[in-house]
Amino acid sequence: MTTADDLTLALELADAADAISLPRFSAHDFAVESKPDLSPVTEVDRAVEQHVSDALAAQRPDDALLGEEYGSRGDDTGRRWIIDPIDGTKNFVRGVPVWATLIGLYDGTDPILGVVSAPALGMRWWARAGGGAHRTTAGGPPQSIAVSQVSALGDASVSYSSLSGWKERGLRGGFLDFLDDVWRTRAYGDFWSYMMVAEGIVDIAAEPDLELYDMAALVPIVTEAGGRFTGLEGTSGPFGADAVASNGILHDTALDRIGVR
Known part of the structure; x- marks a missing residue:
């Protein structure tokens, strides 16, 4: 097999x-x-x-x-x-x-x-x-x-699911500041945000409250497309309770702005 x-x-x-x-x-x-x-x-x-x-x-x-x-x-x-x-x-x-x-x-x-x-x-x-x-x-x-090659936050497109989870985590203010500094934001939500990252249509996707079954299938698609997928603290993979996916180039910047590491 x-x-x-x-x-x-x-x-x-x-x-x-x-x-x-x-x-x-x-x-x-x-x-x-x-x-x-x-x-x-x-x-x-x-x-x-x-x-x-x-x-x-x-x-x-x-x-x-x-x-x-x-x-x-x-x-x-x-x-x-x-x-x-x-x-x-x-x-x-x-x-x-x-x-x-x-x-x-x-x-x-x-x-x-x-x-x-x-x-x-x-x-x-x-x-x-x-x-x-x-x-x-x-x-x-x-x-x-394949993921995009966008390298500047001011040129980046970001997708997310909703704002309520960020508020519950006490991260809403920082997340909104982060969104203010990017080129474009849309709440496509759920799996679609991450598939758009893998396709290079969106550069960063993030959610503050997820389960393993929400993320497991997404990780290999994003990473095989050349991107990164971690939790908000920066650990690779789907085994935390949250997620940031990106084209890789912008990943550390995203974590520094909205993460909890």
Whole structure:
């Protein structure tokens, strides 16, 4: 079994997830509940994760799994799939097409691959270690993607999710000052901010409150595109509670301005 085999499987899982989620999004025929943290969850979230979980149990029985809705199984020190069945559930519920299934595979703390599939946008991104980062649009041919070469903060485009989390962390003032000093700001939010960094459309993305399943699939795509992905304190990878992704050139500047190191 090779990383290419793993990527083939991950893309097949994304196809299956899209086949479950997109018709339900279009029909808007699903029930919505509130989880204990008051975030929304739909029966579609659960259906997608259950399908992926069952497929992995059959095809990679020795691998561990972490999913947003059903938690963990297996040993997280070895090979582990990390799944967010619908990243952007609030968008999904309101009919906003910015949502995606996130599929990551790690060997301990080392990323093996990431797939981000956003069927309502007609877009998918993926990467495997050492294989570069790629995108398809509307089912077209794969295209290689790479981060930007913007080197000055005053020329940078920054994307974020919302301001409330920065306030809760006591970082809102510094974050707003940082936004005042860049060329352009937009709140594209969720996975899309980071995929735009990987494509070179946005130069920096940051969020102050995240879970492992929000980030795991994003890291290999950003890094294989030539960028950096760390927590606010500067530690590489998705294992903190927050994130900064960039083209690499601007990363230390971003951390100095909005980080907690």
